[in-house]
Amino acid sequence: MSDGQAGRRPGQSAHAARPPLVLLVPGLAALVFLALPLVALLVRAPWSELVEIVATGPVAQALWLSLRTATTATLVSLVLGVPLAWLLARGRLPGGGVIRALVTLPMVLPPVVGGVALLSLLGRRGLLGEHLDAWFGLTIPFTTTAVVLAQTFVSLPFLVLSVDGALRGLDRRYEDVSATLGASRWTTFRRVTLPMIAPAVGAGAVLCFARALGEFGATITFAGNFPGTTRTMPIAIYLAMEQSPQAAIALSIVLVAISALVLILLRSRWLTALGSTT
């Protein structure tokens, strides 16, 4: 990560900074391709009825459910993900590379596959679900808990990889000094390590929340589509599209607004995190 202070290297001339046409044209095309759909969304939005649509019972219900579940998934990811990142970065686990690949897998896996996998484990006939049902009368699929689990499954890796990277970039000598001052490994983690990687934890949590908020495939597969309990915003948008595209656009605008907020949070925190660990 170069920064502004690095300055221009001796070999870098003003000429080299002007992009060649073969890169400039496709580059600009890519930019337009990314921006134009969002512009269309903003242009087509029924601005005058926006508040009315969003305030209706079903929409407010879906929005509230989405915010609640995505927040819970983020908190679960923090509680489980920070320790996992520590184990990856510091635990000297045998086969650490394989474990890291395993953690990354949900990021590249199609979310719907994640949903099927969760059903195979926790479904009524699932590996674990069968016993949960028989022993405790517990059924997880198609509940709000299932929504949170689906969201956590796909978003946890974002947090783990962000924190793992920060931990591996951290100067170990601070932790060494803490130990010589009599601090236990836990005290060192709590009072030295965690505050030093806080920006990365924050950035990871924000990414995690954004991913959880947008979760669709794993959720609809594992949790279904029940108003009030499992119908999150992305699912509500998909359904609205069939009946009233205007409503779908209005709902999308709400998610765009939340995503923009996330991006602002991310820019202020992620960049500082990268700056402190590289």
Next chain:
Amino acid sequence: MSGATATGALEVRDAVVRRGDFEVTVDLSVAPGEVLALTGPNGTGKSSVLAALAGLLPLHGGAIALGGEVLDGDAAWVPPERRGVGLVPQQHLLFGHLSAVENVAFGLRARGMRRRDARSEGHAWLERLGLADRAHLRADRLSGGQSQRVALARALAASPRLVLLDEPFAALDVRVRDDVRALVADALRELAIPAVLVTHDAGEVETLATRELSLR
């Protein structure tokens, strides 16, 4: 200052310190109140020897004992957090997110002292090192010289049984260097613990050390 725990001499017998391909064997002893200067050209393993004494680098042979307790060797191993060996590293390595006084109080807090008591002790040390007015500044806002003095206070405030100083005055301004050196000499005399000082400065060996061991 809080009462030091039972103190005694540092005894290092045929300690094999290894880092990567590099290896050095050390044999030394330092009595309480003594300051041993560890000198020698760069790359002779001075910092690695300190790391071994602090418990950050396990020995590959020989033994380290402090006040009769074996810290490393003879099938014994005491982890750094239970050694009571203070370290003042070359770069101060202050905890940037904590204030100056929180840095100094860190070791006392880690050993279970109440926050208020640890802080007042921290303030006393900062005052002694001429940093009373910087107590509540975040450590990453301190100047290089101030940071190094806080690092000294942080190590000494934890009442170590042995203190290791890795070129602690190198980053200091010439104008304050003599003052701080005198303060450290006083503090070491008062604590009456063994100290090992890594230095390149012949004058420092002269004024601060009671003995010199040159690695090569």
